[in-house]
Amino acid sequence: MMRSFFVLALLAAHTAHAQPASLDEDAARDAVHRIVRHSGLQPNFVVRASTDTRTAIAYVKDRQRVIAYNPAFMAAVLDSTRTDWSAVSVLAHEVAHHLLGHTIDPSSLRPGDELACDRYSGFVLFGMGAALEQCLAAQSAIGSPHGTRSHPPKHARLEAIRQGWEDARRLRGGLPPEPTNDPDALRYMITFVNDENIYYADSAGHVVWFDAGACPINLGELREEGKDGYALQWMEESFFVDGKLAIWRRSAHGMPLQVGRMQAYAR
Ligand SMILES: [Zn+2]
Structure with missing residues (x-):
């Protein structure tokens, strides 16, 4: 399978032992643009590395769609998962907040919104060439076992990612969707x-x-x-x-x- 430049660049950082993994703004922007392209859309996103955010966040400012991430957070994710796809999945989740319209009224985030974004991340990462474990890596490492009123517990989020990945796999193979609840x-x-x-x-x-x-x-x-x-x-x-x-x-x-x-x- 053909690897993208982004994945290769990060892998290089991983294999150099003494060097901690990191995600610079150019690599993050490239990843976001590829995620958006795999959704069939034009990449009109602004990507920022910023210590103002604790993890990663999607918001609209001056009518621009922004994705900001904390570089230390992203480095920790990359370090603990040992796969570059973990960074891609975190960014894909934030892209989904924009694409699904959640950034229009950020005060009304619901647990289902998070799951819909998780599902999207699994779906789009399949199209980009990720294996299921690679899609699950970030949430496995950083997800909380306890849900809150805005963020579902880890087991639900992992299941949402899996469903998105599986749905994309079935679509590619000409198979019907997974059987639904009775x-x-x-x-x-x-x-x-x-x-x-x-x-x-x-x-x-x-x-x-x-x-x-x-x-x-x-x-x-x-x-x-x-x-x-x-x-x-x-x-x-x-x-x-x-x-x-x-x-x-x-x-x-x-x-x-x-x-x-x-x-x-x-x-
Ligand atoms: Zn979210």
């Missing part, structure tokens, strides 16, 4: 305040998010508790669901706070 197995739709994603609980008690390809990604667990209530474990948080399907969080002062609701799923 809609008959879905029992509830779950929504949270300030989160436009819709999650679903299936009859096995898995709480899943569906990406555009309707592939489920596991984010939590729902189990019966008491006579007509449920315990909901979602992204490392515990909630309870009452008989009217309202989802509650207990505050530190013991005052319950409604954070969402479930409703029976009807096809």
Whole structure:
């Protein structure tokens, strides 16, 4: 398989033992441009190495689409993964935030947005020649096992990357998409305040998010508790669901706070 100049240049840094891996702005810009080209678009992105950002970020400034990354963060990713594809996958994730319109209103980032970007990174890296392990390397090394309201846990993110990579592989091979969840197995739709994603609980008690390809990604667990209530474990948080399907969080002062609701799923 033909290697790009970018990958070769970084590999050279890796094989020279004493030299720590790094990603200079030119190499990062080249990588971003190749990612965008593999999406069939013109590369109108500004790429900046900046210590103002802790990891990597996509934002719009003066009507320009910017991707900024912390060079020390990227060097650490490259060092711990020993593959240049880890840097490409981090950048591809940020490119996706632009392409999917998430930079228009950055205050409303949802967990599903992160998974959609992860999925894209796996998809586009397949087209660029990466093996699945290479696509997963960065998230395996730096992902957090605990989810937050904006960032899903590592296991969900790795699954999203895998699904994107697998979808691209199937597309290349003329195969249909991966089989999707059985809609008959879905029992509830779950929504949270300030989160436009819709999650679903299936009859096995898995709480899943569906990406555009309707592939489920596991984010939590729902189990019966008491006579007509449920315990909901979602992204490392515990909630309870009452008989009217309202989802509650207990505050530190013991005052319950409604954070969402479930409703029976009807096809
Ligand atoms: Zn992101």
